[in-house]
Every structure is written in C-alpha cells, then in structure tokens.
Amino acid sequence: MKLKFITTNEGKFSEFNDALSGADVNLERLNMSYPEIQTESLEGVIAFGMQWLDKKIHGPYVIDDSGLFISELNGFPGVYSAFAFRALGNAGILRLMGGMRNRKAIFRTVIGLSINGHHSTLDGECEGTITATERGESGFGFDPIFRPSDSTMTFAEMNIGEKNALSHRGAALRKLKNTLLSSPLR
Amino acid sequence: MKLKFITTNEGKFSEFNDALSGADVNLERLNMSYPEIQTESLEGVIAFGMQWLDKKIHGPYVIDDSGLFISELNGFPGVYSAFAFRALGNAGILRLMGGMRNRKAIFRTVIGLSINGHHSTLDGECEGTITATERGESGFGFDPIFRPSDSTMTFAEMNIGEKNALSHRGAALRKLKNTLLSSPLR
Numbered sequence: 001m002k003l004k005f006i007t008t009n010e011g012k013f014s015e016f017n018d019a020l021s022g023a024d025v026n027l028e029r030l031n032m033s034y035p036e037i038q039t040e041s042l043e044g045v046i047a048f049g050m051q052w053l054d055k056k057i058h059g060p061y062v063i064d065d066s067g068l069f070i071s072e073l074n075g076f077p078g079v080y081s082a083f084a085f086r087a088l089g090n091a092g093i094l095r096l097m098g099g100m101r102n103r104k105a106i107f108r109t110v111i112g113l114s115i116n117g118h119h120s121t122l123d124g125e126c127e128g129t130i131t132a133t134e135r136g137e138s139g140f141g142f143d144p145i146f147r148p149s150d151s152t153m154t155f156a157e158m159n160i161g162e163k164n165a166l167s168h169r170g171a172a173l174r175k176l177k178n179t180l181l182s183s184p185l186r
Numbered sequence: 187m188k189l190k191f192i193t194t195n196e197g198k199f200s201e202f203n204d205a206l207s208g209a210d211v212n213l214e215r216l217n218m219s220y221p222e223i224q225t226e227s228l229e230g231v232i233a234f235g236m237q238w239l240d241k242k243i244h245g246p247y248v249i250d251d252s253g254l255f256i257s258e259l260n261g262f263p264g265v266y267s268a269f270a271f272r273a274l275g276n277a278g279i280l281r282l283m284g285g286m287r288n289r290k291a292i293f294r295t296v297i298g299l300s301i302n303g304h305h306s307t308l309d310g311e312c313e314g315t316i317t318a319t320e321r322g323e324s325g326f327g328f329d330p331i332f333r334p335s336d337s338t339m340t341f342a343e344m345n346i347g348e349k350n351a352l353s354h355r356g357a358a359l360r361k362l363k364n365t366l367l368s369s370p371l372r
Contacts, residue, residue, distance in 0.1 A: 035234065038222040038269065048221065076273035080266050083224065087262035088282070095282055096274070 001180065004061040006030045006053065011140035012064055012169070018160045019173035023180050034063070040079060042067055043121060046112040050119050060116070062176070066109040066169060068142045070130060072102045081141065090134050090145045103130040107146060107168040111176050120179060124171025139163060187366065190247040192216045192239065197326035198250055198355070204346045205359035209366050220249070226265060228253055229307060232298040236305050246302070248362070252295040252355060254328045256316060258288045267327065276320050276331045289316040293332060293354040297362050306365060310357025325349060 003025050005016055013029045020027060034056075037048045042065045049063055067081040073096060077084030084092070097103065104127070111122045127149050134144040136156030143155035148166045155163050164170035189211050191202055199215045206213060220242075223234045228251045235249055253267040259282060263270035270278070283289065290313070297308045313335045320330040322342030329341035334352045341349050350356035 036224040038224055038231075038266070040269075045224075073278070074273045076270070076278075078273075080224070080269060083226075083266060084262070087260045087264070092259070092262075092282060095284065096278060098281065098284075 001183075002026045002028065002059060003180070004028050004030045004057060004059060006032060006034065006057070006061055006063050008033055009140065012066075014160055015164055015167075015169055016062075016064075016173060019164050019170060020177055020180070023177045025180055030057075030061070036065070038079075040075070042079060042108060042110040042123075045079060046110050046121060047119075050112045050114050054114060054117060057114075061114050063112045064109060064169065064172075065112075066107065068146065069106045069108060070097070071104040072097065072100045085141050090142060093130065093142065093145060094133070097130055104128075105130050105146060107142075109168040109172040111172045113176060113179065115183065122172045122175035122179060124168045124173070124175065126166060126168040126171070187369075188212045188214065188245060189366070190214050190216050190243060190245060192218060192220065192243070192247055192249050194219055195250075195326065198252075200346055201350055201353075201355055202248075202250075202359060205350050205356060206363055206366070209363045211366055216243075216247070222251070224265075226261070228265060228294060228296040228309075231265060232296050232307055233305075236298045236300050240300060240303060243300075247300050249298045250295060250355065250358075251298075252293065254332065255292045255294060256283070257290040258283065258286045271327050276328060279316065279328065279331060280319070283316055290314075291316050291332060293328075295354040295358040297358045299362060299365065301369065308358045308361035308365060310354045310359070310361065312352060312354040312357065 005027055007013055008031055017027055034049045034053050036045045045065045067078045069075045069078050106125050106127050108125045113120045128147050131145050131147050131154055135154045136144050139156045147154045150166060191199060191213055193199055194217055203213055220235045220239050222231050231251045253264045255261045255264050292311050292313050294311045299306045314333050317331050317333050317340055321340045322330050325342045333340045336352055
C-alpha cells in the first residue's frame with residue numbers, strides 16, 4: 001500500500017520508515033506543511049490538520065504531531081515544541097529548569113491516519129526525565145535532554161531502532177503498523 | 187456603529203474601550219475563541235482567524251493578536267505569548283534571560299477589522315526592554331516586565347490611558363479609530 005507521510009521533519013520520516021518495515025507499506029515523504037492550530041492538545045492539531053489536508057491530498061496519508069510536556073513547566077513546551085526548539089533550543093529548556101529538582105517529563109505523539117476520508121488516531125507516550133546537560137547527537141529536537149525512565153541513555157544517545165523500542169513515537173508507530181496490517185484496504 | 191470585539195481577554199477589551207472613546211463606536215465584547223494557527227507572524231494568525239470568523243459572525247467585528255518578541259530569545263515568545271505566559275509566567279521569561287545583557291524586546295499588535303467581508307489590518311509596535319524584576323500590577327500578561335524605551339515605568343505601572351499613549355496596542359488602536367471615523371459604512 002502506498003502511504004504519504006506529510007512532514008517537514010526528516011528525522012520523523014526515518015523513524016517511520018524504520019518502524020513500518022514489514023508492514024508492506026511504501027512510505028513516501030511529502031515535504032509540505034499544513035495549518036497547525038494553537039491548542040493545548042496534540043489531538044486538536046491533528047484533527048484540524050486532517051480536515052484541511054483531506055481537501056488537498058489524494059490517497060492515504062499520515063501526519064504526526066509530538067510534544068515534550070515538562071511537569072514543573074506546566075506542560076511547556078507541549079504542543080509548541082517545534083517552535084520552542086527553534087527559538088530556545090535545548091539550552092533554553094535547561095536554563096528554564098535551572099535548580100528544579102522535579103525533572104519529570106512526558107514525550108507524546110499523536111499520529112493521524114486518513115484513508116478514503118476515514119480518520120484514525122494512534123498515540124504513544126514515554127515517561128522520562130530532563131537531564132542536567134545535553135547528551136548525544138542522534139535524533140532531533142529535544143532528544144539530547146530527554147532520558148526515558150527505562151534507560152540510562154538519552155534518545156540522542158540511541159540509534160533509531162533503540163529509540164523506536166522505547167519512544168512515544170515508536171509506541172504510536174506499532175499501533176499504526178497493526179492498523180495498516182489489518183486494514184481491509186490493503 | 188456597532189462593533190463586536192471577539193476576545194477572551196478582558197484587559198484588551200478595556201484598552202479598546204479607552205482608545206475608541208470619541209469614535210462613536212458601540213463596542214460589544216464577544217467572549218469566544220477562534221482557531222489561531224501556529225505561524226511566526228501575527229498577520230497570519232489574524233488572516234486565518236478572520237477567514238474562519240466571517241462564516242460565524244454577523245456584522246462588523248475586530249480581533250487582536252499581540253506578542254512580545256525578545257531579541258536574545260530569537261523572537262520568543264512572539265506569536266505564542268499567551269501560551270508562554272500561561273505556562274511560564276513572567277518569572278519564566280526572567281529565568282530564560284538570566285545573565286543576558288541585551289534585553290531589547292518589541293511588543294507588536296495586529297488588529298483585524300472585518301466590515302461586510304472587507305478586511306483591514308492595523309498594526310502597532312513598541313520598542314523597549316525586559317526589566318530585571320517584575321514591577322507593577324496593572325495591565326495583564328508580560329506588562330510587569332516590559333518597559334517601553336520612552337518611559338521609566340513598566341506597562342504594569344501605568345494606568346490604561348498612559349499605557350495606550352505608548353503601547354503597541356495603543357498605536358494600532360489610533361489607526362483603527364481613524365479607519366472607523368472615515369469609514370463610509372458609519
């Protein structure tokens with residue numbers, strides 16, 4: 001089955017490709033953006049985006065919205081993670097958290113799948129902590145400062161397979177793979 | 187003329203009312219929200235909002251989108267000021283800027299006016315600096331940490347009239363008042 005992944009983020013595309021191997025999917029990247037609304041839920045961004053994209057895209061497609069929700073920062077940067085990363089970087093988050101002892105954070109992903117106008121959402125989350133310094137160079141975004149609870153490494157210290165095994169996006173991608181494998185539209 | 191101001195922000199409504207006195211406008215507040223897209227320009231948010239609102243609102247209306255753009259933070263919080271204020275507050279901005287000597291910032295407003303499906307935008311800006319501590323209790327949002335270049339006081343140390351005389355929103359509101367006074371639809 002041919003599936004378009006609409007994303008400007010090359011790192012996400014690599015993770016999708018890795019996780020969907022064996023799903024008999026021919027994933028094609030469409031490097032375009034779509035309107036993302038300001039809301040405090042990833043689900044809201046995805047629903048609005050699919051409504052807009054349905055009018056523009058022919059054939060099945062997926063989109064992904066993810067965010068890092070830090071407890072002591074009231075969920076910041078959350079839905080605005082991409083913007084906050086561009087403006088403040090990892091250094092900005094570490095500065096905001098200077099001296100904070102509660103470093104709990106959750107990475108969340110919501111994937112939207114549209115097949116013939118039928119929408120599904122697949123989500124995943126990963127609990128962890130914000131490290132004291134940046135560690136590692138793989139991945140993208142906030143990966144160097146996030147260590148999942150089940151690991152001693154940050155996401156940026158892992159390869160794609162290791163990251164997908166533990167990450168929010170990996171969890172959502174396993175659900176996506178199952179959905180695709182059981183789809184009557186294959 | 188009857189004009190609806192669609193805003194969930196009571197402080198903005200007070201500033202509009204103060205600045206539009208003498209414009210022969212009956213300003214009515216509509217406490218509802220509309221989709222705001224994630225973009226790096228206030229103009230983008232306003233244009234998208236008016237497109238959506240045109241289908242819902244009868245009669246002339248205005249909306250306001252404003253943001254604080256801090257040089258050393260690459261324009262953060264900018265278009266996401268309302269969200270960043272809720273999550274981080276003034277204390278968060280001061281923490282982010284700890285030790286930074288360049289404290290230049292610009293407050294910007296874009297007002298969208300829709301009359302019979304015809305759209306105008308009126309903008310205003312105010313240069314200033316981010317103070318070292320919070321000062322004053324008037325206004326709202328980042329007012330306690332922003333001191334306009336032409337004043338020794340922060341916005342939060344001024345009354346509404348003083349703030350409107352110097353502020354980004356006041357400048358945009360003077361343009362709005364002129365536009366309304368010269369409108370053939372009065």
